[in-house]
Amino acid sequence: MSEPHRYGRYLARHPAWVRLAVILALLMLWEIAARFWIDPMFISPPSRVVASLGELFGTEGVPGALRITFGELAVAFAISVAIGLAVGLAVGLSRFGSRSFMPIILLLYGIPQITILPLFILYFGIGPPSKIAFGVTHGIFPIVVTIAAGVQNIKPILMTAAHSMGANRWQIFRWVIFPHMIPTFFAGMRLGMSGVLLGVLLAELYVSSAGIGYFTQMFTQAFDPAKLLGLISVLAAMAIALNEIVRRAEIHFGRWRME
């Protein structure tokens, strides 16, 4: 078999390398375009972005703002999970409850919450509470919907089997419903995390007098794309890391799923 043919077959079986190559190629393209073709006022090559990371973290207030944002994300997520789980279970376990309240929940879920962001800032101020609140309202809905649906999806045959073996209500919850709900819970958490990220970041970007929003506006008005890109990259990395954590948790705890 000829040499290039062998490499071709290896790559075909390991697409991860090709993916890496694609990412590197895009980075190269970005580097070249930013250096030679585009006005440096608008875009920075990745090399400069990385080089100015030090400056970015040296800028007063930036590390603080990042830390605060991370704290807001954590708190909003915890609150969303707590409320979402409670409401989701309550609504899902009661047939009457789900019939009555699910349509209302779904209606609220469908409203573009971004339109009331100014209200949140008005009510809660420009500090962390408004960001947390906005994150929570984005995070609870997917959790409630997922958990309620999950509870209702338990196969009736499993409940019948437990019942036929003489299990009472509490035992059915402990040994049938609860274990069944674990993968659903983690799926809900994953969606909840996406929602919380969106809510908190939207609120942060909106408030231009403090926090991340202050710096994004500052770098934009100063036409400093290197620092802007740096800041955004750090936030993106934060988001990706948090998403990954929840995603892995879901895979790990959902292992018994037969799908």
Add this chain to the structure above:
Amino acid sequence: MSGRRDRRSRLASRAVQLGFVASVVLAWYLATAYGHINRILLPNPVNVWHELKDVLASGEYLPDLRVTLTELAVAFAISCISGVTIGYIISRSAFLIRVFEPLLAGFYSVPVILFLPLYVLFFGLGPESKIALGTTISFFPIVLNTIAGFGYVDKIFITAARSMGASDIQMFRHVLLPAAFPVILTGLRIGFTVALLSILGSETIASLAGLGHHIVSLAEAMEPARMFAYIAFAVAIAVLLNTVVSGLERRARRT
């Protein structure tokens, strides 16, 4: 559950829903009329209603609505065409799917709203930055669903058509397209919804015009009743558009 009990339970649920909505509105009214709530924070619902009627009658909303809808239309058109085209090309090869699908899915998991400051830096505060953001965000569900639609057509259909001597064009027209259509349509619906949300969002955060921007300017001008009216209006428009699009999707999928 027997028929009659079922119907009674359904009526009861309806009653609870209506009761819930009614009590919220009532609480709102009482709080503003008799409670000591700061008027700036929570305007009287009656005032809101008056402002809303005024806004609708005067047509004041028109220029902003036009801006928002134009941004939406352009962004969605671009992401539709590029998403479906690129999605189809990728779907043609199992290898390309394995390379690009995880890449695209991974990119989608980043909150794309983060790109807004970049686009504002590049395009300014005008509609171009909103269109750019809307296109970027809605591109992903469309391309991913297109890949899924075309790339995961049940093999038996392709085998059967091959055995009947279908040419490549016939295969596309009679097998791939109809099989992929429902999935792609869902992707388009999601793309539309997401584009609308991101455009409203970017108008709120950094813009000179559009519905989102108008709401912000009313907040800054301390005109809560009018702001509430505009929020209600924007929400109504969004819900209307989404309902129409979902309805279209359902209609098309039924055939």
Add this chain to the structure above:
Amino acid sequence: MSTAAPAIRIKDVSHEFGEAGDARFVRALSHTSLDIGRGELLCLIGPSGCGKSTLLNMIGGLMPPTSGTIEVGGKPVRGPMPRDIAFVFQENALFPWCTVLENVKLGMVFQGVPKAEQEERARKSLEAVGLKDFMAHHPAQLSGGMRQRAALARALSLQTEILLMDEPFGALDEQTRMILGEDLSVLLSRSNKTIVFVTHSLGEAVFLADRVAVFSARPGRIKEIIAVDEPHPRNPAFVTTEKFSRLRNTLYELLHDEIRKAVEQSATVGPGE
């Protein structure tokens, strides 16, 4: 058995999946030769993984054998031959977005049959399989048995000399299989098609076939060919005769050990037949 040139000639055909040394290497079929006469209904029966569906796909030009040749009507098979060979698959190969009538017409569309003729041929085949009243239905609205009738009508409307059927009744219940088998026998007695029919069911093989080729476990080869000397259309009462039982028992004895072997093999990774 006709003495004229065979409709299908399979010469020393072998097929392997994967590469030698690869973990997923499977030798599906090993040095198989067989002549199938014009107008004959030949059944391929054997345990799972013995290569019978693979052989069928190779006859139909859907995949090339790793070694050996297959000739249809004297011409070597190099790809699908839709004018000579029509397939009926086990699973639902009807397109769910088309009505039954549209499904039947689609094969003719691919071959450029003129529109007027399409309509006529489609209606005739659907009537022949008993689906005259269901032409405007979608496959999802029909039962499994009716869907396979529609699939058969699609194959018949192509007016090919050869019909390849890959466990067409495999997903149906026993009673539906019985009825469809009887109807198939009646239908085919009226035409002079050459049919190769893959099945798992011993009774079905004896009832339908002129000859039954029994395959061994993987790597598959033809263990023995049993002749069923009985005119078409088969009388439903044939199933109760002593001859039927004798033939069925012969098949059982030939197959039982091979099936056991195949079940033990199925622990290893490998593609299906």
